[in-house]
Amino acid sequence: MRAIRRFTVRPVLPDALAALGTLANNLRWSWHPPTQDVFAAVDAELWESCAYDPVRLLGAVPKTRFAELAEDGAFLERLGAAEADLTAYLSEDRWYQKKVADGPRAIGYFSPEFGITEVLPQYSGGLGILAGDHLKAASDLGVPIVGVGLLYRHGYFKQSLSREGWQQETYPVLDPDGLPISLLRGPDGERATISIDLPDGPPLIARIWVASVGRVPLLMLDTDVEGNPEHYVDVTDRLYGGNSEHRLRQELLLGVGGVRALRVFSELTGHPAPEVFHTNEGHAGFLGLERIRELTVAEDGPQVDFDTALEMGRASTVFTTHTPVPAGIDRFPRTLVEQYFGTGGATPGVPLDRILALGSEDYTGGDPSVFNMAVMGFRLAQRANGVSQLHGEVSRGMFNGLWPAFDEAEVPIGSITNGVHAPTWVAREMFDLAVGQGADTRSDEADAFWDAVDKVPGGEVWAVKRRLRERLVLDARKRLRKSWQDRGAATAELKWIDSALSPDVLTIGFARRAASYKRLTLMMRDPERLKSLLLHPERPVQLVIAGKAHPADDGGKKLIQDIVRLSDDPEVRHRIVFLPNYDIAMAKPLYPGTDVWLNNPLRPYEACGTSGMKAALNGGLNLSVLDGWWDEWYDGDNGWAIPTADGVDDIDKRDDLEAAALYDLIENDVAPRFYDHDHEGVPTRWLEMVRHTLKSLGPKVLATRMVRDYVRALYAPAAGNARLLNSDYTGAAELAAWKKRVRAAWGSVRVEHVESSGVGDAAEVGAVLSVRAFVCLGDLAPDDVHVQVLYGRIDGNDELAEPSISDLGLTESYDGGRHRFDGDVTLDTSGPFGYTVRVIPRNDLLTSTAELGVVALAPA
Numbered sequence: 001m002r003a004i005r006r007f008t009v010r011p012v013l014p015d016a017l018a019a020l021g022t023l024a025n026n027l028r029w030s031w032h033p034p035t036q037d038v039f040a041a042v043d044a045e046l047w048e049s050c051a052y053d054p055v056r057l058l059g060a061v062p063k064t065r066f067a068e069l070a071e072d073g074a075f076l077e078r079l080g081a082a083e084a085d086l087t088a089y090l091s092e093d094r095w096y097q098k099k100v101a102d103g104p105r106a107i108g109y110f111s112p113e114f115g116i117t118e119v120l121p122q123y124s125g126g127l128g129i130l131a132g133d134h135l136k137a138a139s140d141l142g143v144p145i146v147g148v149g150l151l152y153r154h155g156y157f158k159q160s161l162s163r164e165g166w167q168q169e170t171y172p173v174l175d176p177d178g179l180p181i182s183l184l185r186g187p188d189g190e191r192a193t194i195s196i197d198l199p200d201g202p203p204l205i206a207r208i209w210v211a212s213v214g215r216v217p218l219l220m221l222d223t224d225v226e227g228n229p230e231h232y233v234d235v236t237d238r239l240y241g242g243n244s245e246h247r248l249r250q251e252l253l254l255g256v257g258g259v260r261a262l263r264v265f266s267e268l269t270g271h272p273a274p275e276v277f278h279t280n281e282g283h284a285g286f287l288g289l290e291r292i293r294e295l296t297v298a299e300d301g302p303q304v305d306f307d308t309a310l311e312m313g314r315a316s317t318v319f320t321t322h323t324p325v326p327a328g329i330d331r332f333p334r335t336l337v338e339q340y341f342g343t344g345g346a347t348p349g350v351p352l353d354r355i356l357a358l359g360s361e362d363y364t365g366g367d368p369s370v371f372n373m374a375v376m377g378f379r380l381a382q383r384a385n386g387v388s389q390l391h392g393e394v395s396r397g398m399f400n401g402l403w404p405a406f407d408e409a410e411v412p413i414g415s416i417t418n419g420v421h422a423p424t425w426v427a428r429e430m431f432d433l434a435v436g437q438g439a440d441t442r443s444d445e446a447d448a449f450w451d452a453v454d455k456v457p458g459g460e461v462w463a464v465k466r467r468l469r470e471r472l473v474l475d476a477r478k479r480l481r482k483s484w485q486d487r488g489a490a491t492a493e494l495k496w497i498d499s500a501l502s503p504d505v506l507t508i509g510f511a512r513r514a515a516s517y518k519r520l521t522l523m524m525r526d527p528e529r530l531k532s533l534l535l536h537p538e539r540p541v542q543l544v545i546a547g548k549a550h551p552a553d554d555g556g557k558k559l560i561q562d563i564v565r566l567s568d569d570p571e572v573r574h575r576i577v578f579l580p581n582y583d584i585a586m587a588k589p590l591y592p593g594t595d596v597w598l599n600n601p602l603r604p605y606e607a608c609g610t611s612g613m614k615a616a617l618n619g620g621l622n623l624s625v626l627d628g629w630w631d632e633w634y635d636g637d638n639g640w641a642i643p644t645a646d647g648v649d650d651i652d653k654r655d656d657l658e659a660a661a662l663y664d665l666i667e668n669d670v671a672p673r674f675y676d677h678d679h680e681g682v683p684t685r686w687l688e689m690v691r692h693t694l695k696s697l698g699p700k701v702l703a704t705r706m707v708r709d710y711v712r713a714l715y716a717p718a719a720g721n722a723r724l725l726n727s728d729y730t731g732a733a734e735l736a737a738w739k740k741r742v743r744a745a746w747g748s749v750r751v752e753h754v755e756s757s758g759v760g761d762a763a764e765v766g767a768v769l770s771v772r773a774f775v776c777l778g779d780l781a782p783d784d785v786h787v788q789v790l791y792g793r794i795d796g797n798d799e800l801a802e803p804s805i806s807d808l809g810l811t812e813s814y815d816g817g818r819h820r821f822d823g824d825v826t827l828d829t830s831g832p833f834g835y836t837v838r839v840i841p842r843n844d845l846l847t848s849t850a851e852l853g854v855v856a857l858a859p860a
């Protein structure tokens with residue numbers, strides 16, 4: 001008999017064991033092994049059979065066992081210590097309290113997905129895992145972030161395979177009562193809600209769940225509430241499912257609803273209101289419109305005008321773009337946005353034409369019929385970044401159209417390279433190696449950890465790596481058996497799985513979404529060559545592969561099927577396996593168990609990539625195309641760079657060339673080094689690279705480094721600007737008025753005439769060039785502008801490739817808005833040299849030269 005409704009009854013713990021509930025309901029347990037040990041001590045078998053889920057465990061433990069534990073002095077002592085440790089972790093001063101003066105009191109971090117632990121499956125891949133790591137690192141550092149996301153009833157899909165190797169999707173229902181989250185409630189115990197007006201229907205209502213990620217609260221909105229019609233309940237049904245309208249509703253809820261949820265949260269808990277809002281990818285961008293509504297029309301707001309509110313919002317908003325793949329940019333039909341933000345829409349009182357203008361692709365090559373969330377993201381945030389240096393550069397090129405008067409280098413998009421949360425991703429055994437050498441893993445500063453790397457004897461490192469490889473092999477066999485059973489195989493057919501993969505063979509891992517640019521199947525470009533590597537008599541290689549294709553992406557599913565078919569071949573199936581359902585639970589033993597992490601995207605489409613960082617922290621070596629983070633931190637000795645055929649337009653040809661280079665590297669460099677053992681069976685040369693990887697990459701790839709960078713480069717300066725504008729909004733009103741005045745007057749700004757002296761025909765290095773620029777500023781004052789000389793080496797077309805820039809000073813003013821600006825330039829390099837002069841707007845509250853998009857250049 002099948003139940004028609006299910007819910008989870010939470011256990012009532014004896015008073016003596018109340019701390020177990022406290023530990024289970026703060027997700028810090030997920031990156032804190034000593035807390036996990038406490039759960040294991042409750043009942044080791046149940047802990048395993050409940051898939052290491054504390055809430056499930058506590059629901060499954062029999063009352064008699066609780067009674068026993070309540071009398072068990074040793075257990076109670078341990079439990080008390082774990083609780084005390086958590087209390088200290090939640091309350092003590094950490095990096096942010098000690099090192100950051102005048103940082104924002106709170107930061108709202110908005111993301112459509114959060115990958116924190118396998119027991120809260122609210123992520124699909126890299127973006128979500130990154131958001132999870134961001135929150136955890138913020139918690140460790142004491143950075144006062146509040147996360148804002150959605151709670152999806154099905155999360156993302158679970159992947160399995162058909163007999164033919166075709167991806168199958170299932171969407172198990174998650175019961176919120178069985179998740180480590182709790183409802184936000186008012187003082188009367190009533191659940192707190194927010195609502196959003198939708199066209200053609202009643203308002204959309206959502207309740208607010210709170211997950212505790214260490215010190216960081218994560219608010220998750222959920223429309224599965226009584227009072228919502230069925231099609232509203234489905235707004236939070238699943239991650240990245242449905243059509244544009246469904247996605248728009250989700251993003252409306254995340255952005256507009258998210259800001260409202262933050263307000264309710266502050267009201268009910270006294271938590272400080274965010275001074276900075278971080279939009280993690282375009283999907284959350286509507287938050288900026290709700291903030292404009294709060295400032296312009298809300299009854300309890302200051303009721304400033306739109307442009308003033310825009311300046312307020314921009315100063316306090318950070319936008320991070322995450323993809324250089326044009327198809328990955330979030331765009332809606334403009335008509336849909338008209339419908340949802342027009343009369344009766346989500347942000348009443350905010351003019352629709354201004355909203356449409358924010359997302360409009362009104363630049364060369366843009367499509368007038370779409371509303372572009374990334375474009376709106378840039379316009380609503382004064383600070384924007386990509387997620388690796390290379391991605392920053394690619395983004396500046398990609399979005400140059402928004403600042404057409406400026407060269408790519410001055411497009412105001414910076415970069416902060418992603419990082420990963422070590423306590424989540426580093427195998428405990430690896431941590432213990434360092435702890436054995438006296439490293440303090442509790443410290444905010446991880447340096448001691450990396451100093452320990454050289455002290456651990458090679459034999460010990462190697463023994464640990466073998467153990468981790470073996471753990472992966474055992475986990476992979478279990479998954480393989482389950483997968484074959486799902487595919488309809490009989491147990492008798494599966495004997496071979498007992499010896500699939502080996503704990504002593506060079507193990508290459510490859511797991512990522514099956515998006516086409518990631519080239520899941522590049523390694524099988526030449527199947528015979530691949531086979532010879534797998535089956536090499538002395539230096540075999542084994543491959544562990546995983547990845548999900550988007551449910552609507554048949555191309556991706558075909559790639560998976562190709563891999564699965566190859567791995568079904570009895571000749572090689574013990575050396576190449578595809579494991580269905582790549583998720584955090586699979587990833588945790590996967591990264592530490594691999595010797596080499598393979599990544600072969602089509603450069604430069606991998607914005608950053610983080611899986612290779614997780615492998616590196618576990619002593620894995622990267623074998624990767626120079627894309628994303630690897631382009632930045634590969635140093636020649638910490639792994640291998642797969643050469644790319646960047647200029648080759650013929651994709652087939654390019655794949656052939658890059659696959660051949662990959663095979664060569666494995667055959668000639670990777671495998672020989674791995675199997676080159678000394679008389680004690682230790683691959684000394686391999687371990688040299690492992691140590692170098694840990695020391696060179698370890699400190700850089702950490703999420704704590706990333707979050708510190710965000711605080712210093714973006715959050716704190718944004719809060720500073722916002723405070724300057726915010727005291728009584730006059731700063732913002734002045735800035736808005738100034739921008740309006742500058743834009744209106746810009747038409748008459750020109751460089752009329754430039755003179756120089758001091759350098760004759762035979763200029764030498766060290767000579768000083770004096771520049772005099774005569775400019776017309778029309779109605780603008782000299783203080784409103786910078787007059788700059790740009791100078792340096794020029795190319796064959798007289799283009800200044802990377803000019804130096806220096807400001808000229810006002811020396812004289814004449815009638816009719818005319819002025820003279822002077823300055824000197826020292827010629828410090830030999831070769832072809834050139835210079836030019838330009839005028840740009842000047843205001844201390846601007847963060848980049850290109851912010852207004854206007855410039856006046858000296859005539860050629």
Ligand SMILES: *Cc1c(COP(=O)(O)O)cnc(C)c1O
Nearest residue numbers: 125126512583584587609610611
């Ligand atoms: C780290 C991780 C990702 C993202 O890896 P990329 O290298 O950025 O593709 C995706 N899924 C899981 C489960 C992960 O742990």
